[in-house]
Amino acid sequence: MRIRLAVLTFVVAAGMGGLAFAHGGHKHVMGTTTAVDATHAEVKTVDGKTVSVALTPETKYFKDKAAATAADLAVGLRVVIDAETKDGALEAAEVKIGVAAAPTHD
């Protein structure tokens, strides 16, 4: 039985052949929200770039370490977004909502 199992596992291993590449990666987006709607948030990051992150029904929200909702996310708040890269776009897995950013004078 063990030998049969080993042969079968070898066959499974040797059967690798799929060629569809799945590129994925996590990214932390830290900044202030400049636009928010039901499906995405735009964040001006600490280095001055504007990054768009998709919000999905699976996105989780936290405020002061407690669970929050999408309704708590508004323009002008400090956020840290844990996002995944999917098909070249960022999708928010988790949004931590902080205090309102002080007005800036550009």
Add this chain to the structure above:
Amino acid sequence: MSACSRVVWGGILVAAAGVGVAGWSVVRHGVSVRDEPTAIEVVLARWMRHLAIPRRARETKNPVPATPEVLAEAREHFADHCASCHGNDGRGRTEMGRNLYPKAPDMTLAETQRLSDGEIFFIVENGIRLTGMPAWGEGTAHSTLESWGLVHFIRHLPELAPEELEAMKEMNPRSKHELDEEQAERGFLEGSAPPPHAH
């Protein structure tokens, strides 16, 4: 040549052509663990996993009651030992999990949840060959109880509350760099770090 021989030789030729195409594809593109397993691999791997678990083990019921204390201990254990690959939410969306071959599964889905308690326990204790899943069992009464606790926690994954997820983050193993990063994030969210500015 009889009709039967023609069918057999035809089958052999088709199989040889398939092997040739697969071989050419491997030579041309290489083999990466980033690929998704093919449908046939998935079927074979699940069948192999099924064969690898003895019937008696599959039919074993969880002897540990699912008390809040057992779940809390299992949650901490999962965050410390399993989350690096599986993620705190068990969905496998981690750097390690998504770059394994096969990728760490989304354990909230039916493919995992419909496994019996005994099957999940056996997998935790013995791992799965040719995957990233190691054998965690130590053969001690304590580790056995821990594995049964994990079975309860894996069953609980689809209903994991956001508060539980947040608490688990404190239990995840972290490097000094990650701790520093967390502190910086906390400071930023609380307003103690400077706000974003245009350059």
